[in-house]
Structures are given as structure tokens and as C-alpha cells.
Amino acid sequence: MHARVPSIGRAAIVPDSAHRDTAVPMIPKQPAPDRTDPLDDIDRKILTILQQDGRLSGADIGRQVNLSQPAVSARIQRLERQGVIKGYTAVVDPTQVGLTIHAVIRLRTTHARIPEALALFRDLPELTTAYRLTGEDCFLLDIHTPDTATLQRVVDTVGRLGPASTSLVLDTYERKPLPLPQ
Amino acid sequence: MHARVPSIGRAAIVPDSAHRDTAVPMIPKQPAPDRTDPLDDIDRKILTILQQDGRLSGADIGRQVNLSQPAVSARIQRLERQGVIKGYTAVVDPTQVGLTIHAVIRLRTTHARIPEALALFRDLPELTTAYRLTGEDCFLLDIHTPDTATLQRVVDTVGRLGPASTSLVLDTYERKPLPLPQ
DNA sequence: CTTGAAATCTCCGAACA
């Protein structure tokens, strides 16, 4: 009936800041109330393994971390509940689905136009990731299009927000697992 | 014994160009031998669904695309075999694992030092993605560190390759599924 | 956390439209 593992949905185009509380007390809280338990070595191993293959079973992971399957499953559920694992995704090769053009756009806009920019991003399917950066009110946009004509349309659209400079991505080098500290 | 779904491994820090043939005939091939069958609407739906939840079962997906489980499984296997689906991964929240600093570095180096740069990238765990860009021999680097001290070390290391400018990522807006064309 | 059993769930293959 339902998936083997409960889905962890994530809305598209939602700023991380929306997940944080807006009202913050001015008095410092002494022990810094980390709302998530600290991860131990086994948690980090599990996360590394799941980043490399998001469909491994608890038993398979258990063999790699010397833990029983129920123990692993319990940890994974806890990591999902805490939001450490935000979800699972299939990694699709853009070039294989007709998205031959990969580009990044650096956008320089004013503070006042940021809400307008976010609204515009929402209606740009070709935009897969937008970074809000320090320095000169800048956005960095990740764009995938099937052809240069579509890219041109995107560039023109984004350019209305301010000065934008576009670069094509010639090659991509990726490292799967994050460098989990401690 | 083994995973329900065969893992599709992907080595860390491997350029996409390494997957392409190096020897290319100079004579044009007339029909443009796309080595992968064109995707139909159902394939695209399946890919979109699997990008949103990489652990859904064939039966679950079948309900969404009005197809039987064996038909869906066969399509997914074909997509994996063709390399359209490169793998599956758990999405981990960097801030939740102690990676509080997210930065991008624009690196300007010379053509001759590109191999050196790639070798250096290989030994930088904090570097999760490197884009080779058009214009001024540029790389765009995605960096995650637990603190500013580590970021400084990364910036200094990368800076040896050429002029580098670093920006902090203040917020991230992401759209999960790629905009599959056609 | 571990073990062990039960209950699902998942994929696979055969027969067929």
C-alpha cells in the first residue's frame, strides 16, 4: 500500500529561514539548546552510507556498522524525524534527459527587490537552485535548459531583476557524502 | 543478503567527461546516434516521482502513472541501465550535521593549472561540488565547513591556484525535480 | 542493543491480451 519507508516531503522553493523561529529572545541561553541530539560515530557512518546509496536496507547498513538491523532502522527513523535526513532522491543525469545546457547566473539586485526575485524564481522551472550570497545583494542561480533558446529566455527574465552575468558549466566534479565533522 | 535494488555506485570526484569516449571520429555521423532511447511521458513522470522520493516502490509509482508494477519496474531498470538514473541518495541537511558554514568560491586559474586544481580538489573533503565554467578559466566551488577556521584553511588552500573570491551562502532555495523537456 | 518470529512488502516470472 505505502512505501517501505515513509516519504519525507519537502516543498519546492522554500527558504531554509522559513524553518527557523522569527522571535528570538535577547537573553543568551546558557547551554545552547541544540534541538537535535548530537550524532555519534555510527550515525555519521549511516549518513555517509545512505548518501552513497539511498536505497540500502537496514540489514545491509548494519553489516557495515556492526549493528543489528532493528538498531539501524531505529537510528534512521530518528534521523528522519529530526530532519537530519530530509528525504531520498533519485539522481538523474541532466544530459540524458535532454537538458544539454547547464549554466550559472550571477544576479546582482537590490535588497528591495528580493521578494520580487523569489517570486520570479518560483515560476522558473529551469532554475533548480538559488543561493542567496553575501556581498552586493547577489544571487547565484543554477540553470538547466534543453537548448540555448530556452537559456536566452531565462537570462532575459532574470536580467529584469538587475545586472546578471551568465556562465556555461563545462564540467562538473561531485563528491557525494558531506564531510561530517567531529 | 543484498539490497532490494542493485546499487548504482558513482565514484567521488569524477568528471563527466571521463564517461564519454575520448576518441571521436571526425566524419559526422548522420542520424546522431543517441545511445539512449527517447523518453516518453511515463518515463518522465517516473523520473519526476523518483526525484521527489527515491524510495517509492514500483507498485506505488504504478498507481500514480496508471501502470502495473512489473511495467514500472522494467522501465526503472531500463533507466538505470541507460544511466538516466545515476543512483539514489539520502538528502542530508548540512546545518543539522554541524556544517554551519556554506560558501561558494570563484576561482580564476590558468588552463595549465587545471590538472593541478583537480588533484587539489580531490583532497578537499569540504568541497562537495566543483563547476568548470566558461569565461576566464573559472571554477565555481561549493564548500561546507563546520566553522570559519576550517573555511579559512580551505580558502587559503584554494587560493594557491589563483585569484579566488569567497561568498557565504545566506539562504538556499531548491527545486527538487529537473524540468524534463518535451 | 540483540535475537527471533510474524506480517508486510517487494520484485520476479509465467501466461496471456
Next chain:
DNA sequence: TGTTCGGAGATTTCAAG
């Protein structure tokens, strides 16, 4: 290509220890 129907196997869940 597709569907339906079983069966074999794997996975999670839940019980105790």
C-alpha cells in the same frame, strides 16, 4: 508493451531478553 496472478525472498515491526 502491457496486465494479472502467484511465489520466493527480503524488509520492517514487534516482542522479549
